[in-house]
Amino acid sequence: MQTNNDSGGKGNQGRPKRKRITTQYQKETGHKQIRRDGGSGPQKPHREGLYRADRPHRKDSHAPLSKQPKVPGEIRLNRFIANSGICSRREADVFIETGLITVNGKTETRLGVKVHISDDVRLNGQRINPEATTYLVMNKPKGYVTTMKDKHADNTVMDLIAGQCTQRVFPVGRLDKNSTGVLLFTNDGALTEKLTHPSYNKKKIYQVQLDKRLKKSDMEKLVQGVKLEDGPMHVDAISYINDSEKDVGVEIHSGKNRIVRRLFESLGYKVKKLDRVYFAGLTKKGLERGQWRYLTNEEINKLKSGFYQ
Structure with a gap:
């Protein structure tokens, strides 16, 4: 009785032998055909890994940076x-x-x-402007720092527009914490650079309240020019606002830091209130303290063209 070695129950009796076929590749290389999972084919050399000592990694100066931590803004x-x-x-x-x-x-x-x-x-x-350009003017109140963010300040001017302006804007120039008045915001970098550059020579008008009456002789000195630590400086025009002679209006072109306060301090006066009423052709008309509005197209065109005093 013939035994069956196949576990499936069928014997090899009567099964024709399969003819081995030698491929052209095997003839040329001498590789033998071996059987492996998924079929049979010529044996290929084993790949040891992606890194080879005789082939150093290429350094690419334009390769993307590794993932960086998220930073707000x-x-x-x-x-x-x-x-x-x-x-x-x-x-x-x-x-x-x-x-x-x-x-x-x-x-x-x-x-x-x-x-x-x-x-x-x-x-x-x-x-390059990263977003659609936006322009707005604010009547800045006292007690707010003119900056994007300051961990040492209780309030910044950005708090006054947070959640109301969909575009990200930043203040142009500076009004110190205790100063009030016209403050421009925009994301137009080219315009900001123009308005804050030392060569920018457009007038700014301030209303100033002093701690004592301003002498006419000191008014003349301010027009003629006084010497400050960073050089001589003068105002373009100055006048009394009322009979108290403590409140004055000042027109000036300089954009130096704290210039109005420093001018009066050099003559022995202390500025109690400083309100900017005109800047870059803009006023605070119709705006209460802390309020702001978007500029009209006409105002934007004037701002960009510089067609204002």
């Missing part, structure tokens, strides 16, 4: 560029890799780098 550079409407993010990556982008004056070629919304980003020397 920061976005990826390619998104910053794409948000301006100039191009897509993929095209922005090409601009970055080819060295056409600068960030705060330095060429940036790294992909994945993050920038702040207020950073100076340029393509071929032209500043």
